[in-house]
Amino acid sequence: MAGASRERIEVVAAELLARHGYHGLGLKALSQAAGLPYGSIYHHFPGGKEEIAVAAITGCGERLGGMIRGLPDQAVVATGTMFEAMVWQLSDSDWGRGCPIGTPALDGATESAAVREAVAGAFAAMTSALAERLAALGVPGDRADHLATTIIAAYEGATMLARAQRSPAPLQAAGEAMTALVRAALPETP
Amino acid sequence: MAGASRERIEVVAAELLARHGYHGLGLKALSQAAGLPYGSIYHHFPGGKEEIAVAAITGCGERLGGMIRGLPDQAVVATGTMFEAMVWQLSDSDWGRGCPIGTPALDGATESAAVREAVAGAFAAMTSALAERLAALGVPGDRADHLATTIIAAYEGATMLARAQRSPAPLQAAGEAMTALVRAALPETP
DNA sequence: CCCTCGCTAGATCGATCGTTCCAGGGGCGT
């Protein structure tokens, strides 16, 4: 396959980004984890580390946006279910693997403008996908945007707290609060 | 003064942590920014980079916890005011200086267990301070804990989104939502 | 059969990082 190696680099890079952030993304570790030689990386990504990070972050943003669009209505209303998925991901990885967008968002933003823009685009993709779902459920336009932004922010922040404390509690607390916020914003609660 | 240099290192380290995270905290840049020679750093902090980061993070946690405890009641109810302070800090620093606790939280957690514990402690200090204030305002015990955790999570996450998008909008949206959440949790809204 | 080209494979370079080490300076008590 033509794009198989390139795609594998992207997937492994997202994993490493989720664990160690942008600085911690080592190209030597990346090649080893992907089972590819060092030179192959620069063949597929001539732009080096920055291009790899941008591709991985952008790809994750599109994937997560599509996932939100494919969610059943009840999962959008009970927003807390999104947060429980991160509880699984964290406890499965010994609280190491966070969000592949949020983790490099902070330590890569000041380093590379391209990474910052990729992160902003990925967040925008997730937020707009969620806002569309909320609007379709009856939340008025700008309220839906604000609510979606708040939910994504709480999601990233709760992931940060959960990793630091090695506990699912922050994700559970924020998830329940977001569910309550969505229910309050809906025209009527069934 | 005895602890003057040590304290200056701590303050400058917090600034660099807030901008670049744990990996990005360069000891050469730190000594230069603090106006101290390279060797002084290792004199005051024999543990090197890790000890400096732990001290800076722990200090910031205590300081922010104390700040929350000193807030007037109306500022605790209108939680969004906390978020506006970060809008100022971000726009003043060209969207570079984030939270000195949240920024190293993600990229330092997998690197150093001591840093992760310091971050967890700082978050716990902020959360418990806020929970105490909410409880004093009439929010029942465990609800206050959950609410405080949600607010801190939304604060950190909104800061992350605001830095990436170079816009105050996420902090404003999350701030308003958290204010609404607090008002809904209070026994009566004056 | 051979030539071409996408891809693998890894040695290597310069820069930078955290760390260690030692030499000099200045205020304090005696």
Add this chain to the structure above:
DNA sequence: ACGCCCCTGGAACGATCGATCTAGCGAGGG
């Protein structure tokens, strides 16, 4: 005035990082 000790000042080291370069493998068309 003298010696002690906390602190400053910076050189030097080994390790590691991202990036560059060149050589070789191997399938597919002439």
